[in-house]
Amino acid sequence: MLPASFYRVAAWLVLLGLSHGPLAAQTPSASRHRYWEARPDSLRQVLATQRADTARLRTLMHLADVSIIVGNETDLKVEEIMETADLSTRLHRPERRAYRLMASGKQLYNAHDLSHALDTLQAAVVAFDRQGRLAYGLLYAMGSLFSELRQPEAMRRYYQARLVYYQQRGATESMAPCYLALAGYCGAQGDYNQALSYNLQALQCYRFFDGNTYNNQLATIGSRYARWGNTAKALHYLQQAVAGLQRRHDDCFYAYDIMAEVYVQRHEYPAALRTLDQALVLPKHPYLSLALKKALVFTLRSAVLVAQGHPALAQPFLQAAQHLADSLHLPLNTGAGTLKLNATWAAYDAARGDAAGAEAHWLAAYRQAREAHSIPLRLAYLRALTRFYQQQGQPAPAARYAVAALALADSLEAREGALHVARYEIEQADRAQTARIAGLRQAQQQDVARARRQRWVLGAVLTVLALIGGFSFLLWRSNRRQQRANALLSQQKAEIQTQRDQTTQALTELRTTQAQLIQKEKMASLGELTAGIAHEIQNPLNFVNNFSEVSSELLAELADEQARPTPDTELEAELVGDLRQNMAKITEHGQRASGIVRGMLEHSRASTGERQATDVNALCDEYLRLAYHGLRAKDKTFNAELKTDFAPALPQVEGVGADLGRVLLNLFNNAFYAVQQRQLAGEPGYMPTLSVQTEQVGKQVHIRVSDNGTGIPESVRAKIFQPFFTTKPTGEGTGLGLSLAHDIIAQGHGGTLSAESQPGQGTTFTITLPA
Numbered sequence: 001m002l003p004a005s006f007y008r009v010a011a012w013l014v015l016l017g018l019s020h021g022p023l024a025a026q027t028p029s030a031s032r033h034r035y036w037e038a039r040p041d042s043l044r045q046v047l048a049t050q051r052a053d054t055a056r057l058r059t060l061m062h063l064a065d066v067s068i069i070v071g072n073e074t075d076l077k078v079e080e081i082m083e084t085a086d087l088s089t090r091l092h093r094p095e096r097r098a099y100r101l102m103a104s105g106k107q108l109y110n111a112h113d114l115s116h117a118l119d120t121l122q123a124a125v126v127a128f129d130r131q132g133r134l135a136y137g138l139l140y141a142m143g144s145l146f147s148e149l150r151q152p153e154a155m156r157r158y159y160q161a162r163l164v165y166y167q168q169r170g171a172t173e174s175m176a177p178c179y180l181a182l183a184g185y186c187g188a189q190g191d192y193n194q195a196l197s198y199n200l201q202a203l204q205c206y207r208f209f210d211g212n213t214y215n216n217q218l219a220t221i222g223s224r225y226a227r228w229g230n231t232a233k234a235l236h237y238l239q240q241a242v243a244g245l246q247r248r249h250d251d252c253f254y255a256y257d258i259m260a261e262v263y264v265q266r267h268e269y270p271a272a273l274r275t276l277d278q279a280l281v282l283p284k285h286p287y288l289s290l291a292l293k294k295a296l297v298f299t300l301r302s303a304v305l306v307a308q309g310h311p312a313l314a315q316p317f318l319q320a321a322q323h324l325a326d327s328l329h330l331p332l333n334t335g336a337g338t339l340k341l342n343a344t345w346a347a348y349d350a351a352r353g354d355a356a357g358a359e360a361h362w363l364a365a366y367r368q369a370r371e372a373h374s375i376p377l378r379l380a381y382l383r384a385l386t387r388f389y390q391q392q393g394q395p396a397p398a399a400r401y402a403v404a405a406l407a408l409a410d411s412l413e414a415r416e417g418a419l420h421v422a423r424y425e426i427e428q429a430d431r432a433q434t435a436r437i438a439g440l441r442q443a444q445q446q447d448v449a450r451a452r453r454q455r456w457v458l459g460a461v462l463t464v465l466a467l468i469g470g471f472s473f474l475l476w477r478s479n480r481r482q483q484r485a486n487a488l489l490s491q492q493k494a495e496i497q498t499q500r501d502q503t504t505q506a507l508t509e510l511r512t513t514q515a516q517l518i519q520k521e522k523m524a525s526l527g528e529l530t531a532g533i534a535h536e537i538q539n540p541l542n543f544v545n546n547f548s549e550v551s552s553e554l555l556a557e558l559a560d561e562q563a564r565p566t567p568d569t570e571l572e573a574e575l576v577g578d579l580r581q582n583m584a585k586i587t588e589h590g591q592r593a594s595g596i597v598r599g600m601l602e603h604s605r606a607s608t609g610e611r612q613a614t615d616v617n618a619l620c621d622e623y624l625r626l627a628y629h630g631l632r633a634k635d636k637t638f639n640a641e642l643k644t645d646f647a648p649a650l651p652q653v654e655g656v657g658a659d660l661g662r663v664l665l666n667l668f669n670n671a672f673y674a675v676q677q678r679q680l681a682g683e684p685g686y687m688p689t690l691s692v693q694t695e696q697v698g699k700q701v702h703i704r705v706s707d708n709g710t711g712i713p714e715s716v717r718a719k720i721f722q723p724f725f726t727t728k729p730t731g732e733g734t735g736l737g738l739s740l741a742h743d744i745i746a747q748g749h750g751g752t753l754s755a756e757s758q759p760g761q762g763t764t765f766t767i768t769l770p771a
Contacts, residue, residue: 037066039066057087060087064084065137068137070144076106081106085103098131101127109121139162139178143177150371156182163178163182172208175201182198183220190375215245217241218244225237231262242256252279257300260276264303264307269308276297296321299339305317306351325341331372338377345361346384359388359392541593544589547585551586620646624690640690642692643691647696651701654770663753669737670737672690672707675689701769703769704765711759711760723739751770752766753765754766
């Protein structure tokens with residue numbers, strides 16, 4: 001079964017697409033971290049399962065981005081680069097020339113042709129830059145090539161030029177390795193101030209795309225501070241690095257190794273040994289080989305044991321470290337730490353009294369530091385040689401190395417170097433003086449100690465008495481404060497209870513007022529509805545009364561005709577025919593009145609809230625006539641033109657007919673009120689008009705109620721559906737009609753109620769209901 005990391009990397013590659021290179025700089029922060037922190041071994045597992053050219057090229061390009069071309073066990077293989085170049089050519093990718101140059105540079109490096117390898121890889125970087133792609137692994141590896149060729153100045157010029165180029169383009173991922181290389185150069189020159197500046201800028205870059213390298217940069221900054229002499233600052237950064245690496249289950253060796261060196265520098269040897277034990281704990285994601293780690297740990301452990309005065313215990317560790325260094329051909333600077341093997345051997349020989357061995361190893365350590373162009377180590381070993389020859393009573397070589405150390409320190413920082421040397425000379429003179437006065441000081445301290453003990457006894461008694469008095473005072477003051485606090489708390493509780501009672505009373509009054517207003521709105525709607533119903537029923541009743549009176553007169557005339565000696569049969573037949581017609585009319589209008597009553601009863605029964613299929617066209621027509629006749633019952637002079645445009649075959653709507661009728665009645669009443677107000681303004685040629693239109697739009701039924709009244713001003717249009725808001729004069733409106741209508745449509749029927757208006761021209765309300 002494949003590990004979980006394989007599936008995470010595979011899923012990430014699917015999301016990237018073929019153009020994944022520059023995409024890493026354009027994706028969100030979390031995605032950039034996932035891209036740059038993919039491990040080469042996981043990518044190779046994904047690659048082994050892929051057969052399609054596009055998928056393999058995508059994974060190989062990702063592998064080239066996150067791998068180092070040279071320098072560790074996970075570096076990119078020549079075969080992988082060659083396959084990337086071949087697939088790029090086959091798929092006509094623009095990066096094909098850059099990958100061919102990368103493959104050639106790797107082959108030259110493997111053949112130990114470092115100079116041509118450097119030139120070829122530099123050309124590959126330029127080719128990648130022209131395509132707008134990142135060359136992170138190439139830039140990172142270039143520093144190793146410059147170091148192997150011992151060209152520090154050429155490295156500085158190259159990375160400074162590339163840094164300017166990437167800064168102008170905002171290429172954060174490419175700026176980071178440039179900062180790292182320049183920090184390494186300045187650190188090797190002893191310019192810790194500038195080196196730290198570059199390291200901190202690199203740290204800021206890695207924060208946004210590579211958490212693993214970010215944590216290792218914290219460790220590097222700690223190392224810089226340690227070499228500068230600020231061990232407190234160094235431990236601060238190293239502890240952050242260890243915490244960050246442990247959270248990610250990454251390899252903490254580099255940070256632990258530097259932390260152990262800092263503890264040695266602070267002479268905290270037990271802490272250094274504990275840290276070295278932690279450094280060899282195998283992490284979940286190892287980055288360095290165990291052999292390299294052991295070589296560095298054994299060397300530093302030997303130095304600690306020698307410093308503690310246990311050279312015999314240090315010997316087996318030193319021999320094991322030497323064997324590992326010889327078999328692995330480890331240099332002074334391993335990339336995971338500085339292997340100070342010769343310097344540790346020298347300290348070991350000196351502790352054993354082997355002056356010849358110590359001298360040979362100190363000279364070898366100094367020669368190795370000079371070949372590595374490490375000015376700080378050269379300065380440290382020159383001073384060590386000076387101390388060694390002074391202890392051996394050889395002033396001539398001691399003076400020669402002291403002068404060389406002084407000159408080298410002056411080249412870094414003249415004043416600081418002179419101060420360090422002066423401090424060393426002062427320490428040598430102080431040792432003799434300290435030994436002479438130590439005896440006198442000890443006797444004096446014994447006398448002072450006796451007098452101090454007596455004063456302590458008296459002071460202790462007085463202190464206990466003062467504490468008892470102070471404690472009693474604090475108890476008394478605390479008791480007084482507690483009493484005051486209790487009284488204040490009781491007062492506040494009473495005030496809060498009073499405010500709560502007042503708030504409850506106000507809330508009750510508000511709810512009562514709201515209920516009264518809602519009831520008033522209902523009664524107003526009921527009054528308008530009753531007036532409309534009365535007018536609707538009055539019409540057929542008028543017809544019934546009129547035809548009844550006419551029929552009575554016809555019957556009297558028929559009776560008179562029949563009482564005559566010679567009745568006119570034709571007249572009788574005509575009168576009987578008229579009576580039949582009148583009775584038919586009476587029946588017709590009686591049925592109409594019965595239908596109106598029956599319809600109102602049906603609406604009354606439907607108001608229970610049960611939904612049923614409702615004919616929207618019939619509902620609109622009925623309540624339009626009720627509203628119109630209800631208004632005319634109040635104002636006989638009012639007339640308006642009613643226009644209806646009902647869509648044929650309109651589907652029925654599931655709803656509560658009485659509630660929908662209430663909404664329509666409110667909209668019609670508002671429309672009639674608006675046109676009536678405009679008519680009362682005396683506008684010449686104005687004819688009040690109200691239009692009702694229905695239509696089906698998709699799966700919805702739209703009802704539009706339009707008028708040519710006064711319109712609604714823009715300033716109040718957003719408030720018309722708010723409870724208790726009205727534009728009518730006091731006493732004519734409650735402000736609840738449109739609010740209740742909106743709630744019935746939106747909450748009761750899942751529809752919408754909206755308004756469009758132009759002041760002075762009219763208003764259109766649109767009801768949308770699901771069909």
